[in-house]
Amino acid sequence: MASSKYKPINFIFHVFYLIFIFSAHSSTAELKRLLQPAKPDGTVSFLVIGDWGRGGSYNQSNVALQMGEVGEKLNIDFVISTGDNFYDNGLLGLDDPAFKDSFTNIYNASSLQKPWYTILGNHDYRGDVEAQLSPMLRAMDNRWVCMRSFVVNAEIVEFLFIDTTPFVDKYFVQPNKHVYDWRGVLPRQTYLNNLLEEVDVALKESTAKWKIVVGHHTIKSAGHHRNTIELEKQLLPILHANDVDLYVNGHDHCLEHISSVESKTQFMTSGGGSKAWKGDVNHLDPQELKFYYDGQGFMSVDISEAELRAVFYDVSGNVLHHWKTYKEALYFAS
Numbered sequence: 001m002a003s004s005k006y007k008p009i010n011f012i013f014h015v016f017y018l019i020f021i022f023s024a025h026s027s028t029a030e031l032k033r034l035l036q037p038a039k040p041d042g043t044v045s046f047l048v049i050g051d052w053g054r055g056g057s058y059n060q061s062n063v064a065l066q067m068g069e070v071g072e073k074l075n076i077d078f079v080i081s082t083g084d085n086f087y088d089n090g091l092l093g094l095d096d097p098a099f100k101d102s103f104t105n106i107y108n109a110s111s112l113q114k115p116w117y118t119i120l121g122n123h124d125y126r127g128d129v130e131a132q133l134s135p136m137l138r139a140m141d142n143r144w145v146c147m148r149s150f151v152v153n154a155e156i157v158e159f160l161f162i163d164t165t166p167f168v169d170k171y172f173v174q175p176n177k178h179v180y181d182w183r184g185v186l187p188r189q190t191y192l193n194n195l196l197e198e199v200d201v202a203l204k205e206s207t208a209k210w211k212i213v214v215g216h217h218t219i220k221s222a223g224h225h226r227n228t229i230e231l232e233k234q235l236l237p238i239l240h241a242n243d244v245d246l247y248v249n250g251h252d253h254c255l256e257h258i259s260s261v262e263s264k265t266q267f268m269t270s271g272g273g274s275k276a277w278k279g280d281v282n283h284l285d286p287q288e289l290k291f292y293y294d295g296q297g298f299m300s301v302d303i304s305e306a307e308l309r310a311v312f313y314d315v316s317g318n319v320l321h322h323w324k325t326y327k328e329a330l331y332f333a334s
């Protein structure tokens with residue numbers, strides 16, 4: 001266990017605890033920032049998985065196995081979880097066995113023993129949110145980095161993780177039989193206004209070559225949930241204004257890639273961590289809908305200063321779709 005391989009993780013956790021302590025004493029609502037070192041050659045690679053925690057069922061374990069293989073091949077630096085980490089109702093508390101049964105024991109491959117940058121989904125808000133966000137979980141599994149909204153600076157690429165559940169009106173006005181844990185979110189409008197401003201400022205201040213925004217809910221989707229209109233109205237203009245390269249989300253239990261005619265921002269759903277095959281696809285304009293897969297799987301991304309490559313895999317590790325984009329090389333600018 002105590003090999004040098006784990007040093008970067010220790011470093012990140014030290015930084016994390018310092019930031020955590022400082023922000024607890026600060027009255028400004030600035031987003032927490034974490035440093036994620038790039039590889040020695042400057043590149044960064046990671047996997048994205050969403051909508052997963054079901055004790056291994058609905059192909060969760062098979063997807064985990066393939067993530068381990070692809071993670072090994074790409075020598076990934078970390079994993080991103082787009083939320084809905086524990087079904088059906090988040091974690092019940094710090095001692096909920098689901099943390100081990102749906103996370104630690106499932107994603108057990110050695111290549112996945114890296115930081116897991118994780119946000120909450122709407123199902124997580126139905127449980128004990130404070131437990132899921134608690135640093136105590138890191139004592140049980142030190143990969144777990146779960147916060148509401150935060151920034152990860154990985155040198156050539158900056159990530160903005162956004163807590164999207166509080167944007168969605170229906171959870172407040174029509175919760176049906178569900179009970180949401182809104183501690184820390186109310187008053188709602190203040191929470192959302194602060195968050196949108198922080199996201200805008202963080203994107204404007206970013207000097208990273210690439211900018212990726214991660215949320216649980218869709219902005220554009222051909223899947224069951226379709227577009228999230230609250231995010232289209234409130235978040236999308238900020239992404240456009242700041243030249244965000246990718247918006248990455250879960251929520252729809254599928255894999256999809258959508259581009260748009262109005263900007264270069266690409267919309268990628270990786271929500272195939274367990275239960276899928278919903279079977280209701282909305283046929284979008286093929287100019288926008290580059291790829292849709294209704295079943296389980298995950299996504300990998302690898303980034304250099306000049307190139308970003310995203311790949312989608314199914315439950316057996318087969319490549320279903322890939323996409324590449326380029327930035328102008330630095331020497332054009334000088």
Ligand SMILES: *[C@@H]1O[C@H](CO)[C@@H](O)[C@H](O)[C@H]1NC(C)=O
Binds near residue numbers: 276
């Ligand atoms: C597991 O994956 C296989 C291959 O895609 C699929 O045929 C099967 O229906 C999946 N099982 C479940 C429960 O989704």
Ligand SMILES: *[C@@H]1O[C@H](CO)[C@@H](O)[C@H](O)[C@H]1NC(C)=O
Binds near residue numbers: 105108109110
């Ligand atoms: C991960 O867990 C599964 C199921 O318990 C087991 O079959 C597999 O050998 C484990 N893999 C590793 C790398 O420990």
